[in-house]
Amino acid sequence: MLTADEIRARLRAVRDRIDAAARRAGRAPESIRLVLASKTQPPEAIRAAYDAGAREFGENYVQEAVAKRDALGNLADLRWHLIGHLQSNKVKLAAAAFAMIQTLDSETLAAALARAHKVPPLPVLIEINLGGEASKHGVAPEAATRLIDAARSLVDVRGLMAIPPPGETAEDSRRWFVGLRELRDRLARASGLALSDLSMGMTDDFEVAIEEGATIVRVGRAVFGERLR
């Protein structure tokens, strides 16, 4: 793990890059939320980022998040996002632990989340499998309308999330980010929902994502260094 000082400095550098990208795009820097992807990082690394001002963290596994939450004690204003696939046998635990589920990809999961978390409905993003990759979760773009129609009375659908196919450079991600934004615009018109959140962009391409409309970027290595384990 990096030292607390290193994490603080790297967090500040990422924030500066977010602000600069927002200004280049004519957007307000405060309109972009930084969710720190903390998978494999120990609670001490999360604590260091928290002490440096970070409040939102993304975890890929429900139990890993719960273990870290318990180890960190009572940090009431720390918000956890689920950014990995949700298994149906973890729904209850997830509904209690996460402020937002970014990976909704089935009506069955939406119904289970609604049973576990009735009031208020749980904030979710629909995960879109932009590249049609068999290795990734998420619904095909063509299936999103149907899922939103089914899920909107069960959970609070706030927008879309995607992990584009890997590219050589950050620019390779741009067309996928444009595609996600355009899909969001079409779905918002068709559904009448705002769908204001676009969660896209990671360490290697978050600035391009901001230029293309990201409201949430999920950044791990740029702040925490290489993944552990």
Ligand SMILES: *Cc1c(COP(=O)(O)O)cnc(C)c1O
């Ligand atoms: C790990 C992860 C990230 C962060 O990736 P980095 O390249 O470390 O910034 C973002 N989103 C998801 C879904 C992840 O699993």
